Amino acid sequence: MRDPLPRGGLIRKLWVGEADSYCDHLLRLDADSRRNRFAGAVSDEFVRHFAELSFGIDAVIHGFFVDGTLRGAAELRSIGAPLDRQAEAAFSIEKPWQSHGVGSMLLERTLLAARNRGLEFIHMACLADNERMQQLARKYDAELSFDFSSIVGEVAAPRPTALSLMREILADSHGFATAMLDVQSRLLRPARGADHAASG
Numbered sequence: 387m388r389d390p391l392p393r394g395g396l397i398r399k400l401w402v403g404e405a406d407s408y409c410d411h412l413l414r415l416d417a418d419s420r421r422n423r424f425a426g427a428v429s430d431e432f433v434r435h436f437a438e439l440s441f442g443i444d445a446v447i448h449g450f451f452v453d454g455t456l457r458g459a460a461e462l463r464s465i466g467a468p469l470d471r472q473a474e475a476a477f478s479i480e481k482p483w484q485s486h487g488v489g490s491m492l493l494e495r496t497l498l499a500a501r502n503r504g505l506e507f508i509h510m511a512c513l514a515d516n517e518r519m520q521q522l523a524r525k526y527d528a529e530l531s532f533d534f535s536s537i538v539g540e541v542a543a544p545r546p547t548a549l550s551l552m553r554e555i556l557a558d559s560h561g562f563a564t565a566m567l568d569v570q571s572r573l574l575r576p577a578r579g580a581d582h583a584a585s586g
């Protein structure tokens with residue numbers, strides 16, 4: 387059995403004020419991944435504007451961090467009228483971290499967030515040749531029913547329960563605590579130059 391997340395990895399929601407990290411992550415995507423993420427080729431300029439506008443009140447973005455750097459993200463954004471219960475989801479994982487189970491974990495967290503917000507239909511723009519994304523979605527066909535011709539997933543259990551809400555709260559508090567520990571340990575870690583100076 388492989389590790390649930392690659393070594394040093396952490397998944398947590400992005401905070402308001404992390405638009406720059408999100409932008410840097412999206413700009414680091416290789417050409418194919420960028421094309422798949424945005425369902426077509428887009429310029430750096432487009433990506434910068436997109437990241438700036440991403441942190442609206444109707445968006446939940448989960449990030450995958452390795453040693454404090456954002457290496458993957460899953461965006462869930464409600465669309466249409468509130469009663470439509472529709473949302474759009476999109477995933478981006480930098481190439482060295484693809485095919486290590488990160489997308490699966492991000493999709494699980496996104497489905498939990500969708501359920502707790504009463505969202506029933508999740509649209510994903512997925513290019514026809516993006517097999518990995520299609521495989522990923524198929525893995526969750528117990529929770530989602532997908533129609534790949536229009537790429538709409540229907541969440542099987544849209545109603546939030548006390549347990550599903552508790553799972554999200556626990557994941558958030560764990561992500562927050564781990565992020566704080568990560569910041570502290572990086573602040574306490576002596577700089578390389580300081581090491582040499584101390585030993586010299």
Ligand SMILES: CC(C)(COP(=O)(O)OP(=O)(O)OC[C@H]1O[C@@H](n2cnc3c(N)ncnc32)[C@H](O)[C@@H]1OP(=O)(O)O)[C@@H](O)C(=O)NCCC(=O)NCCS
Pocket residue numbers: 418419420422423424475476477478479480483484485486487488489490491510511512516517518519521522525
């Ligand atoms: C698509 C994407 C989100 C998938 O995430 P990932 O972390 O690479 O996927 P996972 O490792 O969780 O694998 C999910 C499933 O895809 C399949 N898969 C994994 N690697 C694959 C590969 N190289 N080719 C085909 N299928 C593959 C497997 O069925 C796997 O499940 P399993 O390992 O339990 O059998 C990620 O690769 C990515 O960000 N790609 C670039 C952007 C993109 O395509 N976004 C999607 C459109 S919004």
